[in-house]
Amino acid sequence: MAAHEVQLELRTIRCPRCAGEIVLRIQADEVSGQVRLELDTACVSCGVSPWNESDQRLLVFRPGAAIGDSLAGAASDFAAQLSAAQTRVDALLARQTDLERDLQSAKRSVSRASADERRRKEELEAELRSDITRLEGALADARAEVRRSEEATRGSVTPGKRAIELE
Numbered sequence: 001m002a003a004h005e006v007q008l009e010l011r012t013i014r015c016p017r018c019a020g021e022i023v024l025r026i027q028a029d030e031v032s033g034q035v036r037l038e039l040d041t042a043c044v045s046c047g048v049s050p051w052n053e054s055d056q057r058l059l060v061f062r063p064g065a066a067i068g069d070s071l072a073g074a075a076s077d078f079a080a081q082l083s084a085a086q087t088r089v090d091a092l093l094a095r096q097t098d099l100e101r102d103l104q105s106a107k108r109s110v111s112r113a114s115a116d117e118r119r120r121k122e123e124l125e126a127e128l129r130s131d132i133t134r135l136e137g138a139l140a141d142a143r144a145e146v147r148r149s150e151e152a153t154r155g156s157v158t159p160g161k162r163a164i165e166l167e
């Protein structure tokens with residue numbers, strides 16, 4: 001990983017506070033074949049960004065990747081992840097519904113069963129409960145995964161930064 005920063009002097013845009021020179025700061029971070037570019041402006045005299053709100057932008061650049069290719073690639077990656085996660089969620093929900101039905105039926109049976117049968121049914125019920133607990137955990141994980149995929153698709157970044165729709 002290598003991070004470095006360059007500054008470009010802007011010619012006409014001036015600091016709104018002190019009328020000093022404004023520079024465009026570009027910080028490049030190379031991570032696994034991608035270059036993450038962070039851009040913002042700062043006043044040379046004030047030493048900081050003089051604007052009321054941060055103008056910082058993040059751009060992920062993939063050297064060698066055509067714009068169409070990398071955009072389509074990223075979008076289809078996310079779509080595939082999202083679709084796979086949604087399929088898992090659907091399957092888990094269906095399984096959970098089945099298990100809940102089994103559990104209800106097991107409970108009804110328990111009330112009719114003899115003592116021996118009851119013990120066996122209670123074991124089955126405990127088994128089903130632990131299955132349900134496990135499935136609920138898996139469901140929560142899958143939902144979290146869906147959320148992460150959706151967030152990744154929206155391209156939200158840390159506060160103060162906005163992802164831009166270019167690569």
Ligand SMILES: [Zn+2]
Pocket residue numbers: 015016017018019020043044045046047050
């Ligand atoms: Zn200034």
